[in-house]
Amino acid sequence: MSPTGEAEGAARAEEPAGTAGRRAPTVADFTTANEVRWCPGCGDHAILSTMRGLLPALGVAPENTVVVSGIGCSSRLPYYLDTYGIHSIHGRAPTFATGVSINRPDLSVWVVTGDGDALSIGGNHLIHALRRNVNLKILLFNNHIYGLTKGQFSPASKVGTVSPSSPHGSLDYPFNPIALALGAGATFVARTIDTDRRHLTATLTAAAAHKGAALIEIRQGCPTFNNIPRQPRGSGGATTENDPASPELGPIRLSPGLPIVFGPNDQWGIVRDPNTGELVVGNGGDPRVVVHDPGTQNSTYAYALSRLAETALGEAPIGVYRSVSQPSFDQLFQERLATARPGGRGELRSLLTGSDSWVVAG
Amino acid sequence: MPTDQLPERPDGVRRLENVVIRFAGDSGDGMQLTGDRFGAQAAAIGNDVATLPNYPAEIRAPSGTVAGVSSYQLHIADHDITTPGDQPDVLIAMNPAALRANITELRPGGVIILDTDSFTELGLDKAGYEVDPLTDGSLDSYQLFAINLTGLASAAVADHNLKRKDAARTKNMYALGLVSWMFSQPIEDTADYLRKRFASKPDVQAANIAALRAGWIYGETTEAFATVYEVKPAALPPGTYRHMKGNKGIAYGLVAAAHQAGMPLFLGAYPITPASEVLHELSLLTSYDVRSFQAEDEIAAIGAAIGGSFAGMLGVTVTSGPGMALKSEAIGLAVIMEMPLVIVNVQRGGPSTGLPTKTEQSDLLQALYGRHGEAPLPVIAARSPADGFASALEAARIALAYRTPVILLSDSYIANGSEPWRVPELDELPDIGIELATEPNAVDEVGNPVFLPYARDPATLARPLAIPGTPGLAHRIGGLEKQDLTGAVSYDADNHDLMIRTRQSKIDGVDVPPLEVDDPAGPPGSGADVLVIGWGSTWGPIGEACRQVRADGLKVAQAHLRHLAPLPANLASVLSEYHTVLVPEMNLGQLAGHLRRETLIDTVGYNQTRGMPFQVSELASVITRVIQGVVDDDTPEQAAVGGNGAAKVVGDVTARLTAAKAGVGAGGKTTVTHSDATREAGR
Structure with missing residues (x-):
């Protein structure tokens, strides 16, 4: 094993990294013996289970997978995956992951974080990892609350959240993680739900295939401190017939190439207001209903979609908001190294001697 | 430069054992470059040289004021010296403020060369002079050479199509030429340097070289200067030498360490005075497989460095006091993860922003104790600019051998000062490095091979290091207390006590050479x-x-x-x-x-x-x-x-x-x- 990882990276580019000559990895290969210690009913169990099922399917060997986390309930996840892992310090996971990823293009690097970890104490690192387009898959477990520290409101909590540190209701306006990521120039931004295993798997698979930074907000509740009821699409009662913003509806699902329509009978759609150019809720049969295209280079459209929740919808849509191709920082970093030494490494002694040395004779 | 030092030679050249020269001017006058070049020239003719740059925290403080004065002091000698000298023998002052800020430190009877161009009512006023020091007799006890350097330089470069302001800016090279003549130093190296530096600006290049030569010729042809001085080469041990600054010495020491260890060097850094230059130097060395990463902040810088170490690089971060404060939580993580990491703190005046461009040694206790919990780590300090190289190698040696973060303390004086450095032969460099784990090191209760990331070498107490990509050794580590041997999370009270004592014992056991005493009178x-x-x-x-x-x-x-x-x-x-x-x-x-x-x-x-x-x-x-x-x-x-x-x-x-x-x-x-x-x- 060369510490540079270059040879391996190059050799494995043609086939799934690290799997040559070995049987395909299984769920068991990615599972540690550690007892999983999350509250019963927590969505983290579902995400872990999805990851264990997903990673073998990606064809990356466990030893070539690195999972880096910060601090919080979600950040315990690396202990339960039998890969290389770092359970780091609060908010800083993207920094450690960046140091791993840009030096070792042969590795698949995942970041596991929560809304407090990523959006509050680690906000700076999140936006910079996204702006640089570091090849990290960042799973943001968003339960809108600080769980590990016993229930304080988070930067994702709605205004008025009553918590031990906001007994009279929080006053802070929350972050919209999707809008934040898009603002930071993220090349892959998606939102999914812990209770929908299929959607979760599909979204994480798409993220894994993306070359560059991927931010996946996973919407959760916290069964202990912030119980958000499960709301499968279309489960609502009569109220959903008349109110496109009814929480009973569940989030809109975005599918590439399909018009964005929703409601029990697809009676509503997202249309572009011809006067303002903004996205608004209109009639599902309107010919102007927007056809979802996450590949749009300009992120204005994705941004407008992410903001709809605050004005016209019960919550933000789920699916891939943006997925565009742009060279990753890792790739540029490695190319810079490769082009700097076409003839191999520089010779140390000549560096040390420099061009302005002199000799003192003995 | 006591004039009674050595007799005048028949050819009119007075030999000196040593001399202290200070170039002083406005921040924009190029005094740092001028001093640096003079030092390089002196080094090239074999003098021992020690330098002390001194500049304001502002990039361009108000021009012409005392606050904006930048200076560069050099001590050159025909024997071994280790300091830039207490008092200048020669002061080159490019404006009234530079004179005012430095005159009190000039040796009585010393030489002043000053540029009369800005000794105008406005210039004197900005410097806070109520009376012109050129006329009030206050400089009578010095050997004063009042010359219109700006005017002469401008005239000398008149043919080079420069704007008036740019032409005037060549005055520093004119002054350098003149002082070089005074001290019998050839200027060809500096001319070569200017050719390279201004290769993309032919007019500026030609003008600076012309000013440099004109300054030299001014000395040669005018009769203003009665004496030429000469400092003979110092008797240094045989070898190849170069002029080395502290920051560069540390950068090169880190590169040499990575070379010796057979690992790529990975630097995570965030710009901060006076450490940024290490980032700059290492950023130039991509062709030596030096990977430098400018992070979004100090915390990200060390986080990336630890990530680099985890991935098999020699991880390094470089900062100064305020940055150290920000990094302390991550340093604690590196302590408990037992990751090799070199943390360079180029100290400056504190607390808080303090004196960013001045030197101080006030971060020792921070280095020793500035983390929460029992978080011991080795601390070493460079003693001079050239020693930056050896001390960086030593820091890396300990970090790799013991799998621990190491703090290397430098300071602003070392960082910016320079002295001749004997370039080591490669076979003189120490063998350092790390043998990465590639195989399981134990078996579990049913006989399956397992990897215990916290099993230890009995001699050094270092733990095995397995990097990602190594099959069968995948493991997870982090900031939570580890179970002895397995590295699994453990909240067990006895285990925590054992691990704290073990980490302390490991650091206490780092092999450190005995203290040597220099006393000619006896042991x-x-x-x-x-x-x-x-x-x-x-x-x-x-x-x-x-x-x-x-x-x-x-x-x-x-x-x-x-x-x-x-x-x-x-x-x-x-x-x-x-x-x-x-x-x-x-x-x-x-x-x-x-x-x-x-x-x-x-x-x-x-x-x-x-x-x-x-x-x-x-x-x-x-x-x-x-x-x-x-x-x-x-x-x-x-x-x-x-x-x-x-x-x-x-x-x-x-x-x-x-x-x-x-x-x-x-x-x-x-x-x-x-x-x-x-x-x-x-x-």
């Missing part, structure tokens, strides 16, 4: 009564002060600590051999306190935090007084620190406060003696 116990001990950049001034004191016929021993944690095993026994141990520091006694804690030996402190290195004369005087105190009277409290024969002086703060309260006029004494020295207790 500890049979030579001098007084030992002067220091750490970091005070090595040069302490060493020269000791030599001066010995030249006066007194006995004094010197020792210098490279390893601050763990300390050399023989430290206590060495210290106990001396009647008095004097500890000069550019802080309020941090090493002194550390020594007392670790050896139960009290010392005499001599402390200053003026942002500048100790002056040799100042230290020599303190050492002399301490020695005389020991000889005259066995109670050094009274003698240690006296100034002007006073019993208690060099500014014991308590005494000063008491005196102030009592209305006693202690102010006079304490202002003359601008340093604090405290005798904690007699022995």
Whole structure:
């Protein structure tokens, strides 16, 4: 094993990294013996289970997978995956992951974080990892609350959240993680739900295939401190017939190439207001209903979609908001190294001697 | 440059053993470049050189004001020197503010070369002169050469199509040419340098070279200068030498360490004065597989470096005091993860933003103790610019051998100062490195091979390091306490106690060479009564002060600590051999306190935090007084620190406060003696 990882990276580019000559990895290969210690009913169990099922399917060997986390309930996840892992310090996971990823293009690097970890104490690192387009898959477990520290409101909590540190209701306006990521120039931004295993798997698979930074907000509740009821699409009662913003509806699902329509009978759609150019809720049969295209280079459209929740919808849509191709920082970093030494490494002694040395004779 | 130093040679060239020259001008006048080039020229002809750049924190402070003065002092000699010199013999002042800011430090009878161009009413006013010093007789005790350098330089470059302002800016090269002539230095190296530096701007290139030559020719052809001086080459040990700055020395030491370890070097850094230059140097070395990453902040910088180490790089981060404060949580993580990591702190004046461009040694306690929890790590310090190289190698050696973060302390004086450095042959470099784990190192209860990331080497207590990509050794580590051997999360009380003691034992057991004492009078116990001990950049001034004191016929021993944690095993026994141990520091006694804690030996402190290195004369005087105190009277409290024969002086703060309260006029004494020295207790 060369510490540079270059040879391996190059050799494995043609086939799934690290799997040559070995049987395909299984769920068991990615599972540690550690007892999983999350509250019963927590969505983290579902995400872990999805990851264990997903990673073998990606064809990356466990030893070539690195999972880096910060601090919080979600950040315990690396202990339960039998890969290389770092359970780091609060908010800083993207920094450690960046140091791993840009030096070792042969590795698949995942970041596991929560809304407090990523959006509050680690906000700076999140936006910079996204702006640089570091090849990290960042799973943001968003339960809108600080769980590990016993229930304080988070930067994702709605205004008025009553918590031990906001007994009279929080006053802070929350972050919209999707809008934040898009603002930071993220090349892959998606939102999914812990209770929908299929959607979760599909979204994480798409993220894994993306070359560059991927931010996946996973919407959760916290069964202990912030119980958000499960709301499968279309489960609502009569109220959903008349109110496109009814929480009973569940989030809109975005599918590439399909018009964005929703409601029990697809009676509503997202249309572009011809006067303002903004996205608004209109009639599902309107010919102007927007056809979802996450590949749009300009992120204005994705941004407008992410903001709809605050004005016209019960919550933000789920699916891939943006997925565009742009060279990753890792790739540029490695190319810079490769082009700097076409003839191999520089010779140390000549560096040390420099061009302005002199000799003192003995 | 005492003129009585050596006889004039028949050819009119006066030989000097050493000379201290200070170039001073406005921040925009290019004084740092000028001084740097003069130093390189002197080094190239074989002089020993020590330099002291000094510049304001603002990139362009208001022009023409004293606040905006930037200077560069050089000490060049025909013998071994270790400091930039106390007082300049020659002052080059490019404007009235530069004169005003520096004249008080010039040796009486010294040489002043000044640019008369800005000695206008406005220029004098900006500098705060009410009367023109050129006409009021205040410079009569110096050898004054008042020359319109700007005007002459502008005229010399008139043919090079420069704007008037740009033409005037060549005055620094004109001055350099003139001073080079005065000190018999060839200017061809500088001309070559200018060719490279301004390769993309042919007009600027030609003009600067023309100004440089014109300055030289001015000296040669005018009769204003009666004497030419010459400093002969110093007798350095044989070898290849180059002029080395501290920041560059550390950068090169890190590159050499990575080379010796067979690992790529990965730097995570965030710009901060005075450490940024290490980032700049390493960023140039991509072709040596040096990977430098400018992070979004200090925390991200060390996070990335730890991630790099985890992935098999030699991880390094470089910063200064405020950055160290931000990194401390991550350093704790590296301690508990037991990851190799080199953390360079180029110290500056603190606390907070403090004095960003000035030097201080006040981060020692932060380095030793500045983390929460029991978080021991090795701390070492560079003692001079050239020593940056060796100390960086040593930091990397310890980090790799013991799987631990190591703090390397430098400071602004070392960072920006320079001196000749003997380039080592590659086979002289130490063997350092790490043998990465590739196989399981144990079996579980049912006989399956397993990897225990916290099983330890019995000799060093270092844990095995397996990097991602190694099959079968995948493991997870982090900030939570680890179970001994397995590294699994453990909240067990006994295990936590065991792990804390184990981590401490590992650091305590780092192999550190014994402390050596320099005392021509004999080994500890049979030579001098007084030992002067220091750490970091005070090595040069302490060493020269000791030599001066010995030249006066007194006995004094010197020792210098490279390893601050763990300390050399023989430290206590060495210290106990001396009647008095004097500890000069550019802080309020941090090493002194550390020594007392670790050896139960009290010392005499001599402390200053003026942002500048100790002056040799100042230290020599303190050492002399301490020695005389020991000889005259066995109670050094009274003698240690006296100034002007006073019993208690060099500014014991308590005494000063008491005196102030009592209305006693202690102010006079304490202002003359601008340093604090405290005798904690007699022995």
